[in-house]
Amino acid sequence: MIRFPSRLLVVSPVAFGLAAILTMISMPLNAADQPMVKIENFAFTPAVLTVKQGTAVTFENDDDIPHLAVANDGSFRSKALDTGDTYAFTFNKVGDYAYFCGLHPHMQGRITVAP
Amino acid sequence: MTHHHDNQADGISRRHALECMIWAGTGVLWTISAGVPVSLSLLGAAQAAEALATGFTFLQISDSHIGFDKAANPHAIDTLKEAMGKIQALPQKPAFMIHTGDITHLSKAAQFDNAAQIIGGAGFDVHYVPGEHDLIDDGNGQAYLDRYGKGTKGAGWYSFDQNGVHFIGLVNVVNLKAGGLGNLGADQLAWLADDLKAVTASTPIVVFAHIPLWAVYPEWGWGTDDAAQALALLKRFGSVTVLNGHIHQIMQKVEGNVTFHTARSTAFPQPAPGTAASPGPMTVPAGQLRSLLGTSSVTVKQGGQDLAIIDSTLA
Structure with a gap:
């Protein structure tokens, strides 16, 4: 009787985790036209993003501290x-674009632009 | 070999330790005792009184972040005012102040103006170095240099002498590299080498810069890539004190002839290394901000005489 609810407690976070993963997988499909890099908790999310040539990528800062996105190649x-x-x-150009935060350079990300 | 904690053979009473921790919320008061800079929180009360009577003191404030209005402290301007009020009320006035950067939150003109009015209103000479938040105007740092760059080199570094102590203000928040930490750069290191040529090895050195000059926690960017080169230039000096900000909490480390010390922010606390998802502002329940700012990270070790250091090299 005691074990059963405690097992539920173990199982439910896994279920939530699966739901979250499924949501994350479906997000890029919905947002294909407007890909977005969120800046939160001093990290770029997603850290690696692939877009088609000619795509505009939006960076949005959700932290309480300012950040800025700078391409390694300028x-x-x-x-x-x-x-x-x-x-x-x-x-507009095909290639790999590594970038970082100009204020907190340990924050890094990469955008791959495919034809 | 003189160690800073030789001055506290009598130990720190609990009451004195608490007083110091409260004081730590507003600034760090430094004095020169027997030629060695010593934080007053490291001295017994009697020694502190003697040092104040015979030596000179200077005061460090840091990370005032004027313009910050988020949950961690919606009124950063008020806590700076409170800090300056306490400094002005000191019975023994410091000779001058240093500000170790992040004067403003977003480098806006009004933020610089407010900070200058509040800090300058106390009437002390203030020696500044910039934090990364002070260099994000459209001119990439021109706003800071227009206000505080007079008599400085490069991005704002300089030195001066006072009461036999050689003070060096360094800038480690420009030209940051992808994946890197704080950065001094070749030009500044060359200037430092030249600046130190005329200084005798027995002269106490105080270096101040925004980002810590030792690896506090590289995972959060809390360190400076080329600090070792600067410290190598300082090896021949008998007493070197390095004062930093940036991490919004007190940490101290002694390594050979060098004492490293970081000051608290007057704006908001940040978490201890690795204890949160990110180093961002730490929001505490209403009413606890000031007490946390004053007491969070300073620990007097039982049986020991020095401040406890959170060792951040995770190698």
Whole structure:
């Protein structure tokens, strides 16, 4: 009698986790036209993103601290994004774009632009 | 070899430790005792009184983040005012102040103006170095240099001498590299080497910069990539004190002739390394902010005489 509810407690987070994963998998499909990189908890999410050539990617800062997105090769650089601010960049050239936060350079991400 | 904690052979009473922890919320008061900079929280009350009477003191504040209005402290401007009020009320006035960066939150003109009015209103000389939050104006740092760059080199570094102590303000928040930490850069290191040429090895050195010059927690960017090169230049000096901000909590480490110390923020606390999902502002229940700012990370070790250090090298 005691074990049964405790087992439920173990199972339910897994179910929630599965639901969350399923939601995450479905998100890029819905957002294919407007891909977004969220900045939260000092991390770019998703950290790796693949888009089609000519796609605009929007960076949105959800932290209480400003961040900015800077391409390692200098091909783009946002202004400092305060909480809720966004920055969009259109990727017209095929290639791999590594980027980082100009204020917190340990924060890194990559956008792959496919033809 | 003189260690800073030689001055506290009598130990720290619980009452004194609590007083110091409360004080730590507003600033760190430093004094020169026997040629060695010592935080007053490390001194017994009698020694502190003697040092105040015979030496000179300077005060460090940091990370005022004027313009910050989020949940962790909607009134960062008020807590800076409170801090300055306490400094002005000190019975023994410090000779000057240093501000170790993040004066503003977003480098806006009004934020710089408010900070200058509140900090400058106390009437002390203030020596600034920028934090990364002070360099995000449209001119990539021009707003800071226009206000505080007079007499400085490069991105705002400089040195000065006071009461036989050589002070060096360094800038480690420009030209940050992908995947890296704080950065001094070759130009600044060359200037530092040149600056130190005329300084005798017996001169106490105080270095101040925004980001810690030791690896507090590289996973959160709390360190400086080329700090080792700067510290190598400081090896021949008998007493080196390194004062930083950025991490919004007190940490201290002694390594050979070098004492490292970080100051609290006057705006909001940040979590201890690795204890939260990110180093972002730590929101505490209403009414606890000030007490947490004043007491969170300073620990007087039982049986030991020095401040407890959270060792952040996770190698």
